[in-house]
Amino acid sequence: MGKVRSETIMHWDGSMSTREPSPMLPRIPDNDDLILYDYEYNASLIPPVSAAHKGMWRYSALLPLDDQEVRYPLFVGNTPLIAPDPLRQLTQLPRLWLKDETRTPTGSNKDRATALVLEYALRNKIGVVSCASTGNVAVSLAVGAAASGIKAVNFVPAHVSESKLRIMQLAGATVFKVEGGYECAFAFSRKAARLLGWGDRNTGVNPLTLEAKKTVALEIWEQLGWRVPDVLVVPVGDGITMSAMVKGFRELKACGVTERLPRIIGVQAEYCQPLKEAWERGEVALQRRYQSSARTIADGIAVDAPIGAALALHDIQESKGAFVAVSDDDTLHAISILARYAGVLAEPAAASTFACLKPALASGLITPDDEVVLYITGSGLKQPQYLAPERPSSHLVHDFAEVERILSSF
Amino acid sequence: MGKVRSETIMHWDGSMSTREPSPMLPRIPDNDDLILYDYEYNASLIPPVSAAHKGMWRYSALLPLDDQEVRYPLFVGNTPLIAPDPLRQLTQLPRLWLKDETRTPTGSNKDRATALVLEYALRNKIGVVSCASTGNVAVSLAVGAAASGIKAVNFVPAHVSESKLRIMQLAGATVFKVEGGYECAFAFSRKAARLLGWGDRNTGVNPLTLEAKKTVALEIWEQLGWRVPDVLVVPVGDGITMSAMVKGFRELKACGVTERLPRIIGVQAEYCQPLKEAWERGEVALQRRYQSSARTIADGIAVDAPIGAALALHDIQESKGAFVAVSDDDTLHAISILARYAGVLAEPAAASTFACLKPALASGLITPDDEVVLYITGSGLKQPQYLAPERPSSHLVHDFAEVERILSSF
The missing domain is CATH 3.40.50.1100 (Rossmann fold)
Structure with a gap:
């Protein structure tokens, strides 16, 4: 890894302070600080194309791991960045991409954080x-x-x-x-x-989870041909996934290989939008708490009291982005569109990123020329009740003449 | 692609004949012949590590495609070859591997054949x-x-x-x-x-399906460090997936980069084992037909009249392998073992490869020193009824004292 740097620590509330680094995290870390590295415009922290480590571990110089062989046995990271033409046609967004995290071991972006926490546990005999x-x-x-x-x-x-x-x-x-x-x-x-x-894998408590999640930002940049997109749309529940994106792009800047952050659009569910409302009121931390998370189908982002609220509110501002809230109906429709025009089977929280395009285009948060990446955080296969066709249709046939009759009416 | 060669055609029944090659398959091909290439110990058909094409398309020199950019938008191929330590410990097979095709766009190895057929359709405006x-x-x-x-x-x-x-x-x-x-x-x-x-994607009818499926064999060889395993265990329904493996390894030999085939063990379901029974009777083609496929949970390999029977019987013999049949109970147990000791959520047909280890070890088909690859052909997430714990257990707690009490009894 890059030397963990000593000077500056950014806390979850967005404030900064100075202190010595922990002497290489003797056990699974359990604190509320971000881990920073000795970036100093050091492009050597960025892996070459031929890096020995594969998947998420390509970025081991920007992870709090020393340079041992990776022991975690499941393959994690390097998920596809895809651009199905039918979806670009439909949306009239010629530079639209999907970062597809349905392709992880258990079908969600959580597998990255799990991998880093367990790699740490394996190395430290936890x-x-x-x-x-x-x-x-x-x-x-x-x-x-x-x-x-x-x-x-x-x-x-x-x-x-x-x-x-x-x-x-x-x-x-x-x-x-x-x-x-x-x-x-x-x-x-x-x-x-x-x-x-025990080791504690709770996101927002164990900083390794954020470190793992930020690798998505690094991959997007690399997969776009070492280019930062104009806009990245991220589902936001506790705020950590979104802040991890910002940290990833911030680190690319700190390494001197990019010059800007993408605008981050954080998507919340209409029924549970504490961060969007706080942001609209201009708050820097949550003033009151929600109690409506159970009402939305997007359970992956239904968080009443986001643990990363302060950092998320700071980060969305730094990225010049915004929060958008979408309805469950629009999210269900988005699941259908992603299946029909992109061949992606998304869970509700993931599909909410597509549902946000329409309001974001209408309000000018996104323009049709922007290069836009939707972060598809998880697969719908674990919640098949939402993988439902809007107009279910099939033809029961007994002989081939019936097939011909039906086809001739198409 | 490598030049499709003119001399020798191997038919599904294992016989060979000579004829001119079709002039580059003007539409989705629809015949019962294998596609062969101009191998002639030509290692340049094997992609370098830095090949421009990714995933399955790395092997485009051994696919019937000319050298255009790939249009198919979903990422297919390069699935993980993993070796979780708990599974090796449990089985006492220190060289056991899983080729994990649960990680494809729709969670099954079918996605490879789909990709090649659709790539062909895109290029030919079908x-x-x-x-x-x-x-x-x-x-x-x-x-x-x-x-x-x-x-x-x-x-x-x-x-x-x-x-x-x-x-x-x-x-x-x-x-x-x-x-x-x-x-x-x-x-x-x-x-x-x-x-x-229309284009016809039926396996065993469209030879592109076999071409796509063989890329799994090429990947296994490459992922093992350019080494052929001793044994490859493959679920067998219509026989095409198994014959595709043999064709892949045969082509590596023909390119002069390997010297032998792995022994192929074809796994069938006890309730539907037409190929195993034919093989035991020494037949080279099926003499009678089964009608029991509906009785097994392993629907992915429940085929009464395997379309690739003759070729499969030929290929298993060429590889010096064997057929093994496993019971549904053993397959259900295998699903549980793969989840608990390897973190892989397999469908029944895929898990049957693990179920076959015990009888194969007992009969000497596999020895503990062998390097063995199990081909995990599909994900259990589409059939969650089989992802069931053998002894479901959880603890309902109301306060932390209950948690402590339960943990102290562990």
């Missing part, structure tokens, strides 16, 4: 890692830990999705269903990890 | 492509065609899985549900394609 999660993170940790020979302990709300619960159990995780919902599960998870010396 | 399928192929074609702006027409049995049907519809395919089962669907599909000049 045998148990836990998390609180409403679904995707817990599935990701259960599966990744199984492949690593590490014990996963998941704290989930008692009403967790049955299909996701079954995958956690299939992969051998210990699962606590917590009466009291996600926040209670989060508190139990933190307490158990502290008490028992 | 606007409609059809197939018959019990599920995975139809989903793959529907999604791939959507991304390509091509119309997909799927003929499926009337009892097709509801979740797979919904994905086809979501992606905008025209779906004919055929009373009369798969074989009737197949006949209708062939007839409609011929009548209307």
Whole structure:
């Protein structure tokens, strides 16, 4: 890795302070600081095309890992950046791209953070890692830990999705269903990890999760031919995924290989938009808390009290971006469009990035000439109830004459 | 591509004949011959590490494509070859690998054949492509065609899985549900394609499908550090996937970069094992037909009358391999083991490759020192009913004292 630098620490609330770096993170780190590196316009932190490490680990000089062989056995990172022509035609956006994270081990961008936390656990002989999660993170940790020979302990709300619960159990995780919902599960998870010396994979608590997530920004830049897009559209729940994007592009600037950030558009669900509302009021931190997350289908971004709120509000401003909220109906329609015009099976939170295009174009946040990347954060296959055709249609036939009759009417 | 060679054609029944090559396949080819190239110990048909094309297209010199830019927009190929340590420990097979095709656009190896057929259609302005399928192929074609702006027409049995049907519809395919089962669907599909000049994506009919599938063998060799494994375990339904593996390794020999084939172990389901039984009787083609495919959970390999039977029986012998049949119970257990010890969520047909290890080790088909690759052909996420824990367990808790009590009993 690049030398972790000593001077400046940016805190979650966007403030900066100075202190000595921790002496190489003796165990899974558990603090609220960003990890910074000794960038100093040092382009050698950027991997050459022929880098030995593959996938996410290409960027090991910008990850808090020393230069050992990677032990994590699942392949993570280097997800496709695609541009299906039918989607560009439909939207009349000739420079539209999808960063497709449906192609990870468990079908969500959570697999990056899981990979880095477990790689860290493997190197430091940490045998148990836990998390609180409403679904995707817990599935990701259960599966990744199984492949690593590490014990996963998941704290989930008692009403967790049955299909996701079954995958956690299939992969051998210990699962606590917590009466009291996600926040209670989060508190139990933190307490158990502290008490028992487990690794803590909670996003927004363990800074490794943000470090892993930022590799998406680095990949987008590289896949565009070492170019920063004009706009990056990111689903925003707790704010960490969005801030990780900004940190990734900020680090490219700090390494001297790019000159600007993309404008970040953070997408929230209409029923749960604490960050968008705070941003419109000009707040730098949340003043009040939401209690409506359960009402939206986009569970991946339904967070009432985003742990990364202050940093997210800081970052969206630094990127000259904006928050947009979209309705569940528009998100369902977006799932259909992404399947029909791009061959991508997206979950609701991921499809919300497409739903945001229309309002963003109408308000001028995006112009048709912009190079726009939608961050498709997860696969719909784990929530098949939302992979539903808007107008289901099929033809039951008994003989070929019926086939011909139907086809002749097309 | 390498020049398609004129001298020798190998037919599906394993016989060879001589004829002129077709003049570069003016439309989606529709014949029963294998496509051969001008190998002549020509290692230049093997891509360098830095090849411009990515994924499956790296091997374009061994595909029947001229050297244009690839238009197919979804990323296909270069799936991970992984070796989770817990699985090696459990099996005591220190050289065990999984070739993980759960990581394709629609979670099955069918996406390779879809990609090549649609690439061909895009280059030749073929606007409609059809197939018959019990599920995975139809989903793959529907999604791939959507991304390509091509119309997909799927003929499926009337009892097709509801979740797979919904994905086809979501992606905008025209779906004919055929009373009369798969074989009737197949006949209708062939007839409609011929009548209307559509592209025909049916495996075993369109030789492009086999060409695409063989790239898995090329990738395994490359990912092992340009080494042929001792054993490759492949699920076998219609026989084409297995014969594609043999063709891939045979071509590496013909290019002069390897010296031998791996032993191929073809896995069939106990309830539907026409190829295994024919092979045990020493037949070179099927003498009688099965009618029991509907009884096994491994629908991906449940084929009563394998279209590639003769070639498969020829190829398994050439590779000095064997057929093994496994029970549904062992396959369900294998799904659980792959999740718990490898972090791979496999569908039944894919997991059958793991189920076959025990009998293959017992009978000496595999020895513990062998380098063994299991071909994990598809993801379980499309059939979540089989992603079920053998002993579902979770702990409902109301306060942290309960968590502590439960953990102390571990």
